[in-house]
Amino acid sequence: EPEVTQTPSHQVTQMGQEVILRCVPISNHLYFYWYRQILGQKVEFLVSFYNNEISEKSEIFDDQFSVERPDGSNFTLKIRSTKLEDSAMYFCASTLEFGPGTRLTVT
Amino acid sequence: SQELEQSPQSLIVQEGKNLTINCTSSKTLYGLYWYKQKYGEGLIFLMMLQKGGEEKSHEKITAKLDEKKQQSSLHITASQPSHAGIYLCGATPWGDYKLSFGAGTTVTVRA
Numbered sequence: 001e002p003e004v005t006q007t008p009s010h011q012v013t014q015m016g017q018e019v020i021l022r023c024v025p026i027s028n029h030l031y032f033y034w035y036r037q038i039l040g041q042k043v044e045f046l047v048s049f050y051n052n053e054i055s056e057k058s059e060i061f062d063d064q065f066s067v068e069r070p071d072g073s074n075f076t077l078k079i080r081s082t083k084l085e086d087s088a089m090y091f092c093a094s095t096l097e098f099g100p101g102t103r104l105t106v107t
Numbered sequence: 108s109q110e111l112e113q114s115p116q117s118l119i120v121q122e123g124k125n126l127t128i129n130c131t132s133s134k135t136l137y138g139l140y141w142y143k144q145k146y147g148e149g150l151i152f153l154m155m156l157q158k159g160g161e162e163k164s165h166e167k168i169t170a171k172l173d174e175k176k177q178q179s180s181l182h183i184t185a186s187q188p189s190h191a192g193i194y195l196c197g198a199t200p201w202g203d204y205k206l207s208f209g210a211g212t213t214v215t216v217r218a
Contacts, residue, residue: 033204042208043197050206091150093204093206096155096206103148
């Protein structure tokens with residue numbers, strides 16, 4: 001059964017550094033999403049991606065964030081200059097199927 | 108976005124007992140989804156409900172959506188340790204798969 005994969009599973013970075021979180025969504029899906037879950041809090045929508053462009057973004061998704069689908073299979077979330085408060089689990093979703101998440105720790 | 112309230116926040120049940128989790132929306136729901144999450148892990152899709160009065164079951168888990176489409180319940184019969192985890196309800200607006208989630212209900216099953 002097709003599944004969503006995410007790499008890395010855990011990323012530790014220093015404040016101010018750039019990070020790229022990678023996702024391979026399910027190949028025949030058209031709608032892709034990034035969500036974030038800060039420890040102990042709700043899962044929050046970040047951005048949706050359809051037809052190779054952003055279709056909606058939340059208030060959280062500021063200029064520090066960007067998404068790309070560079071090669072038609074991978075789907076990436078980039079955080080340009082990480083802050084301590086970016087520490088969270090980041091989930092990629094392909095329609096309604098979620099990946100296992102990347103735990104981002106900013107020190 | 109959809110505001111979803113889940114209750115209880117957490118519960119502890121003895122193995123073999125039944126349990127029910129509720130999810131209430133501030134607006135009429137278009138799509139209501141139940142997920143299970145193990146702490147620190149991804150979300151596993153359980154069930155989707157779209158029609159008022161709809162009820163779906165999978166193994167020992169039953170989910171219902173009320174006629175007004177503003178409240179859903181998840182019921183587990185004869186709970187087992189494998190049912191332990193965090194149960195999340197999520198809602199989507201019409202024409203989109205963007206999910207808004209409740210805060211989750213943590214279920215602990217005592218042997």
